[in-house]
Amino acid sequence: MEIKESSFGTFEGQEVKKYTLINDQDMRVSVLNYAGLLQEISVPGKDGKRVNLVLSAADIEHFTDNGMCNNRVIGLVAGRLGKGEFTIDGQKYHVDTNENGNTLHGGPNGLGNQFFDAQTVTTPNTVKVVLTKTMTPEIDSFPGNEKVTVTYSLSNDNRVVIDLDGETDANTLFNPTVHTYFNLGDPDVATVEDQVLQVNSKFHLDVDGEKIPTGKKLVNAGTPFDFQTPRRLGDALNEMKDTKEGGFDDIWQVEPSTNVNHEPVAVLSDPASGRKMKLYSDRNGLVMYTANGMDSSLKFNRPSASWCALAMEAQTLSDTPHHPEFGDITLRPGKSAHHRIVYAIEF
Numbered sequence: 001m002e003i004k005e006s007s008f009g010t011f012e013g014q015e016v017k018k019y020t021l022i023n024d025q026d027m028r029v030s031v032l033n034y035a036g037l038l039q040e041i042s043v044p045g046k047d048g049k050r051v052n053l054v055l056s057a058a059d060i061e062h063f064t065d066n067g068m069c070n071n072r073v074i075g076l077v078a079g080r081l082g083k084g085e086f087t088i089d090g091q092k093y094h095v096d097t098n099e100n101g102n103t104l105h106g107g108p109n110g111l112g113n114q115f116f117d118a119q120t121v122t123t124p125n126t127v128k129v130v131l132t133k134t135m136t137p138e139i140d141s142f143p144g145n146e147k148v149t150v151t152y153s154l155s156n157d158n159r160v161v162i163d164l165d166g167e168t169d170a171n172t173l174f175n176p177t178v179h180t181y182f183n184l185g186d187p188d189v190a191t192v193e194d195q196v197l198q199v200n201s202k203f204h205l206d207v208d209g210e211k212i213p214t215g216k217k218l219v220n221a222g223t224p225f226d227f228q229t230p231r232r233l234g235d236a237l238n239e240m241k242d243t244k245e246g247g248f249d250d251i252w253q254v255e256p257s258t259n260v261n262h263e264p265v266a267v268l269s270d271p272a273s274g275r276k277m278k279l280y281s282d283r284n285g286l287v288m289y290t291a292n293g294m295d296s297s298l299k300f301n302r303p304s305a306s307w308c309a310l311a312m313e314a315q316t317l318s319d320t321p322h323h324p325e326f327g328d329i330t331l332r333p334g335k336s337a338h339h340r341i342v343y344a345i346e347f
Contacts, residue, residue, distance in 0.1 A: 001127045001156070003120045008032055008039070009060040014115055016060045021127040021154040027345065029154045033118045036073030036111065036131050036150045037063060038180055041160060043275070043347040045186065053277065053345070055181035055291075055300050055309040062299040068181075068291070070300075072112035073150050074105040075176025076135060076142050076166075077329065079251070079287060079318030082212045086321035088171040088330055095141040100210045109140045111148060111176060128153045144170030146331065160343040167336040174331040175283075175316045178341065181291065181309035182277060183302060184270035191307040192290070193234030198267040199227035199286065201252040205317065215323045217253060225250065230267070237290060237307055247290035247307060251318050258282040258340050266312060273347075280342035281314035284327060288312055314341045 001023055008018040011034055018039060021029040028050075030040035038054060045051045054071055057063050063070055084095045084103040096107040105112060116131035131150040137143060149165040166174040183192050204225045206216035220226040224239040225248075240247050254265045257280050264278040265286055279286075289311040291304075298304040317326035331337050 001122055001124070003122055003127050003129070005120070011060050011064060017118065019118060019120060019129040021129065021152065023127065023154050023156050023158065025156065025158060027154065027158050027347075029152060029160055031129050031131070031152050032060070033116050033131065034060065035063075035113065036116055036178070038071040038152070038178055041343065041345065043345065046273070049187070051186060051273075052301055053182060053184050053275070055183060055302060057300050066295065066298050068294070068298070069105060069112055069179040071178065071180050073131075073176060074112045074179050074313075075110055075148070075174070076106050076140065076146065077103065077173050077175045078105055078177040078313060078315045079175075080104050080210070080212055082319050082322050086173060091171070093143055102210060102212060105179070106176075107140055111135070112179070114139070116150070126153050126155045142172050144168040144172040144333075146172055146174070148176065158345045158347070160345065162341040164339045164341070165336060166331055168331050169333050171333070172331050173321065173329050174337045175320070175329040176339070177313045177315040179311055179313055180343075181311045182268055183309040184268060184273065184275040184277060186273055187301070189272070190303050190305065191234075192310050193232070193237060193307060194270075194272065195233050195310075196230045196269045196271060197227050197233050197236075197310070198230040199252055200255045200257070200263055200265055201227065201286070203253045205251040205253065207251070211249065213251065213317070213319045213323060213326075215325075220252075225252070227266075230269070233290075233310065245292050247292035249289045249292060250287070252286045252288065253284055253317060254281070254286045256282050256284055258342065264344070265314060268310065268312070276346040278344040278346075279312060279314060280340075280344065282340050283314060283316045285315045285317035286312060287315065287318065
């Protein structure tokens, strides 16, 4: 087990540092101190070349010149918060908005736009990078001084574990995730169409024209949203190509699972290479986005185009403050919050 630290350029006058976690199987996970960005999950390929399983860039400039949120920690509240409003104990709050009068991914100054303090930890079977950031109302307009800790761990059984912890001195919200874009194919595989997806879900959320949940749950069976049994992504995407989105940008209700002995929330596999990613999460929502209409000028490790990767964002169902039946993301003083996401990689 090993950890390497290197420079990844500068952004807004600050040095961006990269922390690379390496296990005994030569699987590597690289994390930036900017945005908690997951720059790399790479494995050895059959030809001796490394294969990065996430949509990535070789420098910080090409992560920050677009709005794709590539592999960033996002929050305090992932997804869309209708009108940037919520109520806790009868008190109404309004936070900064950044999309059609709504708050997307924590707003214009959320976690995905912050530098974190970083520490590394090495044990015989695990390597970790621990990121911390205290968010204040002056930074993101959410109430309270909220300490957020994001811990990325890599173990020798090829599991990437992401622990998300929050504590606050005033009532606020906490529903972060990592906006990870996956493509498990070899470097010359341009899209995820030939990859196979399974999702432990029977319902997805109905949304309005601004992608805000209406509160209604729609049955997946008999629709392109049905991945209860493994399905080639291209077959489902072809059914979605004539929709407004031209693919998926939707919210599935899933069965939470954090124990690798239980059924995963989702499984993405690449039959051509034999690679597989099993996703585990302790929350009931999974947002999936197929990079619809991605700008072809963006400089990533694969050609930028629609369907070049699949973003899988594990979280509590979106806009839950307006739909309490979806869950509770309230964080109160004296009560810490903890969430876990696991990517179990097979190669």
